[in-house]
Amino acid sequence: MFAKGQTVIQYMEQLAPKHVAMEGDKIGLQLGSLQKEIRGVLVALDVNEEVVEEAVEKGVDLIIAHHAIIYRPLAHLQSDTPMGKLYEKLIKNDIAVYVAHTNLDVTDGGMNDWMAEVLGIENGSPIDDIHTDDLYKLVVFVPKDHHQRVLDAILNAGAGQIGNYSHCSFNIEGYGTFLPGEGTDPYIGQQGKMEKAEEIRIETLVPASIRSKVIQAMLKSHPYEEVAYDLYAVDLKGRSLGLGRVGKLAEPVSLNSFVQRVKEKLEVPAVRVVGDLNRQIKKVAVIGGSGGRYWKTAMFRGADVLVTGDVDYHTAQDALMAGITIIDPGHNAEKIMKPRVAAWLAEKLSDDKYDTKVHVSKVNTEPFVFM
CATH class of the missing domain: 3.40.1390.30 (NIF3 (NGG1p interacting factor 3)-like)
Structure with a gap:
C-alpha cells in the first residue's frame, strides 16, 4: 500500500x-x-x-x-x-x-541543529528568535478508572512541557455531578437520574502549535460522550524557535583546525575564511544558507566564529574590523x-x-x- x-x-x-x-x-x-x-x-x-x-x-x-x-x-x-x-x-x-525552507531551518531537530551537531556545538540555542509558542492551560475532568489513560494520551501528545521538564501535570480528586438528559448514553449513571461521580481534575500546559493534536488525543481517550474541559490562554510563553544555533565546543581549537572540521563535516572542497587562523575558537555560531547579516547578533551572543554561506565582501570587512571570524562553506553546505x-x-x-x-x-x- x-x-x-x-x-x-x-x-x-x-x-x-x-x-x-x-x-x-x-x-x-x-x-x-x-x-x-x-x-x-x-x-x-x-x-x-x-x-x-x-x-x-x-x-x-x-x-x-x-x-x-x-x-x-x-x-x-x-x-x-x-x-x-x-x-x-x-x-x-x-x-x-x-x-x-525556513521551517526546516528553525525547527527542533532540523537544519541548524544538524549543522551544529556535526560541527561539535554543544547545547546550542537559536541565534535569533523568530517564533515563540503561546501557551494554554488545559483542564479536564476524568472518571477515576480512566484517569491514567487520559493523562497518558494528553502528555504523550506533547502537553506538559515546562522548560527541560516534560509530562508535567497537576491532578486533584473530587466529585462531578450531572443529570443525563433524553437521548444520552452516559458512561456513568442513567437518563433522568442525578449522578455524582468520583473524578480527577487534570491540569497541564499546552503549546498553541499542538493544541488541536492534544485535544483530539484527549477526546479519543476519554470515556464520556460529552467531555467537560476548559482551555484558556495564560500569560506565559512557550519555547522559542529561531534561526541558527550558537553554543560551545567541547574543547577550544584553533581556527585553522576548525576550518578543516567544517570542510570535512559539511563535505565541501573549500571555504572562505575571515580572521586569524591561529585564533582559539571556543564558542561557535552556525546558520545554514545565507546568514552573513547575523554576524552582529552572533558576536553579541559571544560567538568567536560564525559559520554561514554567501558572505559578501563588505560584510566580511565589517566583521573583520569588529573582531569576529567567519567561515563561509557556501550555500550548498545545506x-x-x-x-x-x-x-x-x-x-x-x-x-x-x-x-x-x-x-x-x-x-x-x-x-x-x-x-
Whole structure:
C-alpha cells in the first residue's frame, strides 16, 4: 500500500511545521498535486534539470526540496525557457514539488541543529528568535478508572512541557455531578437520574502549535460522550524557535583546525575564511544558507566564529574590523538535510506499513566549480 501525498506531507510537517517559517517564505506545495498515491519520494536540496531527470528515472511522484523552484511571481509559463522546460517536464511526468525552507531551518531537530551537531556545538540555542509558542492551560475532568489513560494520551501528545521538564501535570480528586438528559448514553449513571461521580481534575500546559493534536488525543481517550474541559490562554510563553544555533565546543581549537572540521563535516572542497587562523575558537555560531547579516547578533551572543554561506565582501570587512571570524562553506553546505529528511520520512512510512520508497538525491547542485 502506497501513502497518499497528503499523508507524506503530514509526516514532513511533523518535522518542519509550516507555521514556524519566516513570514513571506515560499514553502509548501509549489507544483503538482498531492491528491494521489506516492510510489516514491526524492529528497533534494534544489530542483534543477538533473534532479528532475533523476526523479523521472526513479519513478517518484513527489520531490521534497529545501529551496523553492518558484520564488517570485511568474510573469508567464513558456516552455521554451529553461525554467519553463523544467516546469513542463515535472507536469508531464506528474511529479509534485513540495518545499520546506525556513521551517526546516528553525525547527527542533532540523537544519541548524544538524549543522551544529556535526560541527561539535554543544547545547546550542537559536541565534535569533523568530517564533515563540503561546501557551494554554488545559483542564479536564476524568472518571477515576480512566484517569491514567487520559493523562497518558494528553502528555504523550506533547502537553506538559515546562522548560527541560516534560509530562508535567497537576491532578486533584473530587466529585462531578450531572443529570443525563433524553437521548444520552452516559458512561456513568442513567437518563433522568442525578449522578455524582468520583473524578480527577487534570491540569497541564499546552503549546498553541499542538493544541488541536492534544485535544483530539484527549477526546479519543476519554470515556464520556460529552467531555467537560476548559482551555484558556495564560500569560506565559512557550519555547522559542529561531534561526541558527550558537553554543560551545567541547574543547577550544584553533581556527585553522576548525576550518578543516567544517570542510570535512559539511563535505565541501573549500571555504572562505575571515580572521586569524591561529585564533582559539571556543564558542561557535552556525546558520545554514545565507546568514552573513547575523554576524552582529552572533558576536553579541559571544560567538568567536560564525559559520554561514554567501558572505559578501563588505560584510566580511565589517566583521573583520569588529573582531569576529567567519567561515563561509557556501550555500550548498545545506545538502546535509538530504539524508536526514529522507531517514525521517522513511521511518514514518515504514512504521505505518506503507510501501512508499524514499530516495536521497545523488545530484550535486553546487553551481560553482572550485579551481
